[in-house]
Amino acid sequence: MAHNEIWTPTATVAKRVREVRSRRGWTADELAKAMTEQGVKWERSTVAKLENGSRQNISLTEWLTLAAVLNVGPMHLLLPIGDSDDQYQVTPERTDRVEHARGWVRGYWPLPGANIIQYQGEMPEEEQGRIHLPPAKERADRINGIEASIAQLSTALQHLREEDDGKH
Known part of the structure; x- marks a missing residue:
């Protein structure tokens, strides 16, 4: 995303899944099969819809399962990696700096x-x-x-x- 763009949770997960999947050398079909093996029935099209932005939400179970099968901390799928001055959409009506959101998700501090x-x-x-x-x-x-x-x-x-x- 461009600097100063607001990161939304689902868009961030989609971007991070695409990045990690690519680094792992996995196809969308391989990720879908790994998800299904862990009890979350996904198809290649589910991965594609998430990654191309046509899927607007994922469940907590899907998010945690994605983190498990991709071998990445759940927080590192949920929050962007990079410029901590960027904004993150904590709720539909509230944004905060990524570094504040990251500390809040970790349980380090409350939101400002x-x-x-x-x-x-x-x-x-x-x-x-x-x-x-x-x-x-x-x-x-x-x-x-x-x-x-x-x-x-x-x-x-x-x-x-x-x-x-x-x-x-």
Whole structure:
């Protein structure tokens, strides 16, 4: 895709499947057979429709099976590889920088503007409180990111202290 174009999830999966399949030296028919062997009935035409953009959606089961048969991490099919400044369509109404979407999918951080307390409350306990910062190309951006993380953590700490005070 051209620089500054918005990546959609299905278009990204289609592009990445085509790239990986080509690197593996597989035909569309071979990929379809591998999918079928793993319990997802696909035909050569299914692969072609995905890769040429005439298929607009894939199921979670198909996405995970594609990742398994192509031997690639699911995230690396879902999100574009390359320029992290590009935009990614997180929802039909929301786009974010690819690097933010990638960190969110990994579970490193919430999407910009989200409630960090709610977000961390749904994490496994052993992962709560870990700090992951989005990469920054400029020192000032890195400083701003760290300051924003400190503010979010301070709010989360205050919330936890208030909960503890309410229990006593």
